[in-house]
Structures are given as C-alpha cells and as structure tokens.
Amino acid sequence: MQIENILKEMEKDDCQGYLLTDFSNIEYISSYRPTSFAFCIIKENPIVYASKMDMEIAKNNSRITVREYEDFKTIINDLKNENIKNLTIEPSLTYATYEKLKNDFEIESKTYINKQRMIKTSDEIKNITKATNIAQKSFKQLDITNRSENENILAFELVKLMIENGASKESFDTILVSGSNTSLPHATPQPKPLETPILIDWGCVYNGYCSDNTRTIVYTEKEHEILDIVKQAHDKAIEKIKPGIQCSQIDKTARDIIAEYGYGDNFIHSTGHSLGLDIHETPGFSYRDDTIIEKGMVITVEPGIYIENEFGVRLEDTVAIENKGKVIGNLALW
C-alpha cells in the first residue's frame, strides 16, 4: 500500500529508483527497522540492503526483498543491470552517499515518502493513542507532587513506569526539571531536589510509534499567571485546527495570544510538530510551514513562555486531525 502510492508518484516524474537510508523510512516501507547501516531502493522490484549483522531480523520482518549489503559497487551494478539511469535521493541523505552515486546516475533530490507519512492510517493513530495512554497513565502513577527525590531519579522512574505499562522505551530523553532549569526548553534533569515550577515533557514508544506531552506544575502567583496565558494559547490553537487551513495559521493563533500579554519574545520555539515513527516529523505548526492541514495528520500543540534565569512554562498535547482537531488522551492530568 505505502509502496504503491509512492511508485505512482514516482511514475509521474519518470523516476526509476528512489533511495532511502533513514531508519524510520525503511521501517515504514519494509516493516524491518535497521539497527545498523541499511539502504532501501523503491522501484518496480523494491529491495532493502541490510548489513550482515541485521540479516536475521531483516529476513524475519521485511515485507520486501532483502539482500545483504556488501559495498556500494554491488548496489550500483545491481541498479545498472536493471537499466536504471536516474535515481531520486532523500534530501536527508548524506553528501558522501550522493558523491558515490553521482557519476553513475542522474540524481534528483525529492521526498516522496514524507507526504505519505504525514497522513497516518487508522492503525498508526491507534499506536500513537496507545503510546499516549501508557505515558499518561505512568505520569499519574508517578505522582511527583509529594516526592522529594532528585530530578534525574524521578525522570528515570517515569521511564520505568512507562516500560512496565507496556512501552518499549521513552520516545525522547525525558525532561523532568524544575526551578530555573525550566527556562531551557530542552533542559536535562539534574541530580538535585525539585523546586518550583516542575516541568515534565515526556512520552514513550508503543509498537514503533511515539507519544509526546508536556505539563507544568505551578505554585507561585507568577507561575500561575504565566500558565494561564500558555493555556489560553494552547486551547485556542487546538480549537482552530481543521483541515484546509495552513499550519502557520495555528502557530500564529498561539503566538498572537502570548504576544498580546507581552511575552512574544519569550515564546522561543514553534507551536508544534508532527509525530509518528519519529518524534519530530513534518509538517509543524511553525510560521515557516505553509502546509495545508489534512485529515489523518497528527501534530502536537506546545506553546511555552520562557523567562531567562527565572522559569519556563509549557503545555503540550497531541492532536489527531479529523473534521477538526481531536486531542489524543486526557487533557486534565492532575
């Protein structure tokens, strides 16, 4: 199914072969997730080249033909033997790989697969939902509000709970930070006891698919005030989501509210990103992204306000797009 759609798009461009090396792309196409260097070539007879050490799992899991990777020359010869004269490469391919191919093929750079991966199937949405449910259940079980342990140990316990509840792993390095550490959007949990506010940005992987949520637990009046603004931006952005409008419009909705309160310069990242097999996928709710929202997309909404050397607040939910935006999981987590 995935391959057929891509082959149709390729045919329109007279593209004879399409080369992928990104592990998630290869998993999406073949069901085999590489653990070391691998190549997938989509063409009439699609093929994945796996390293010797991956041959056992590749053979067990792949829906498409698997061959052992020996060297580049073999791949080039295989393609030439099939009379392939042009190749399309993923824009994320390394320049080094391009250099190995450029003398033997006409090379174009274009992504056929991202467009396909943007629109999730109902199975993919089920997996994202299950991952979200596991992560949120684990968050409730952790109950950090009554705990005096160090940030890094609590972050760790949250991951353990997610694994015990059925996740295969965390979907990114868990952020469970507090005090002035919260003013960095990608802060690292430290070996120090919790201060206020407490910001938790966490998620897990279920059946290959990611979840992503953020909550900030506030205590002081100023922390409450900032959270209220962030919550307004979060809620209004989610309300506005529907098929047919541009992603940048959702970013603008959140950004305008935060700017109205005078914190425009303190919202230092975009409003959200898609997720799926990867934690960061396209499109995103960014002022730069004019992608039209479509049914089947799954995108986070995560406005934040960061006050340098004081604290930061962020609130994040994952939204599945149907006729309008539908939040996955439970909005109220405490």
Added chain:
Amino acid sequence: MQIENILKEMEKDDCQGYLLTDFSNIEYISSYRPTSFAFCIIKENPIVYASKMDMEIAKNNSRITVREYEDFKTIINDLKNENIKNLTIEPSLTYATYEKLKNDFEIESKTYINKQRMIKTSDEIKNITKATNIAQKSFKQLDITNRSENENILAFELVKLMIENGASKESFDTILVSGSNTSLPHATPQPKPLETPILIDWGCVYNGYCSDNTRTIVYTEKEHEILDIVKQAHDKAIEKIKPGIQCSQIDKTARDIIAEYGYGDNFIHSTGHSLGLDIHETPGFSYRDDTIIEKGMVITVEPGIYIENEFGVRLEDTVAIENKGKVIGNLALW
C-alpha cells in the same frame, strides 16, 4: 587548541570556511552541545549559529562567538561579506544543505575534524575512563546472576545504577538479553525472564564521553566452549594493538582465530570502533579500515560468535592506545 589545528590543515588546502552541523562536532569545537538545529563555521573568526531556543545554553557554554540562526540566507550573506568564496562541508552533511550552498560557494567535501577527534587528549581519556568505571561498578551492583526479573526491567535497573553512580545517561540503548535473543548483535531486552546465556552490552556517558563494554554469562558446555573461542580472539587482538600497524590487522587477528575454529561465518560484524563524544567514531577495527593506529586513539575490541536461533556470545573492552593497547577499567567483572 582544537580549532587552531584544524585551521592549519585548512590553510594548506586554501580552504576559507569549514561547515559542521553534527552535534558532537559542534560540542567538540565550541563546548556547547546543541539541542536543536545548529551550524558551526570554522574560519578566521569561528562562529556557531544556534536556534532561538538554544541561545541561553549556547551563550553560557560556547568558547566561540554565538549568533542566532535566522535562515540560510543570513548565513550566506554573512559569509559573502567576509569574502569567503569556497566552503568545505562535512561528508555527513545532508544533500539538502549542500543544495542550499552550492550556487554561492565552491564546495569541497572533506573531514578535517575526524582526524583531530581520533586522537584523544588526556582529559578526554580521563572522561572515558570515568564513564567506564561508573558502568562497571554499576554492573557489579546489579548482580543479575541471582535475579529472576524480566530482561527489560533488569536493563532498566542497570541504567538507573549508572545514573545514581554519576553518569548523565546510558551511552546507547542498553542490551541485556538472554537465550536465543543473544544471537542478534543489537537485540532489544524483552519483557521475559532470563534464560541462558545472558549477554549484557552496556555503557554510560560521563561529562559528555561514552563507555562501552560487553560481557556474556555462560552456563552450558557449548556456551562455555564458544566463550573460550571469543575470549581467545579478544585477548589476542588486544595483545596485538600498538601504534604503527593498520586497524585492519587487529580485525584480522580476531577473525582468523574465530575462523580457525570454524565459526568465521558467525562473526557478523567488525572487531571494534572508536568512541568518545559519540559511541561510534572512526577508526574501527574492520577489514575495510586501513588507518594506522596512533597513540591517543581509544578503540573497542568486541569479537562475537552468533549461532542463528540458538545463541550468541560477545566480549567487549575499550582499549586506550599508548605504547601498546591498555584496557580501560577492569577485565574480570565477575
């Protein structure tokens, strides 16, 4: 210091600017580790472009000038204003980035930094040694031989011990697997109780630097027999390490021993890899790698034998190269 050496090499090639995007390369040069998209340009006045959300940590940590990344056009204009006409890009740069630069500059692809990162300073070796000591101490504390918990929970406890002992995180997804699961070199710990043999491939990060070890705990006669062969390959390879010979020679030493016993086809990966800020660096002990071993390199030795559907055995230590190879940490871990 790092930059001066690279600038000297660049000068020999009349290279006016050298572009890096890899996070570890940027950390190596600037001491700032990006948490999102960043660029480093090494030139007379080196500069790192950080995203808005990274500006606080970049300003706090970077040894070189930091500017906020706005868009590619700004970078291109900045470079043109400095009269820079040619740029060298890392071979690992994406094709998409190359495309954005190719019309404005003469582009060469070459790695100046890898050669530098291959040779560790005494501070770097201290960090790797500390990471190894933390990981090995944690392994002893776990004492899995008397435990009946599931693989994934035990893997998890090992990571927790490493963090409690001072590591910032695991250096790669911890492999703590058993039974037939050990026949996959990169297996994932499962929610199932331990069988035999038990293979643990683990490591942690201390002050940015990685450690890496593998031990296999064997029980049956056949498991013992295979471990003995792997141990011979491991020991002989380490004995042979010294400055002046090719990396491929060390791979050959280990491979020949395993082949002698008839298991040549079951040694399905190379004998080792360098480590440092990244868990996999160059050079490696591979039949493909003819790099001459030099003082200051830090490379793992990890021969293995994998019998499909039965079990696998691997033994791994990290070797710092002085006048000969010196194993970091403790060889006998149980």
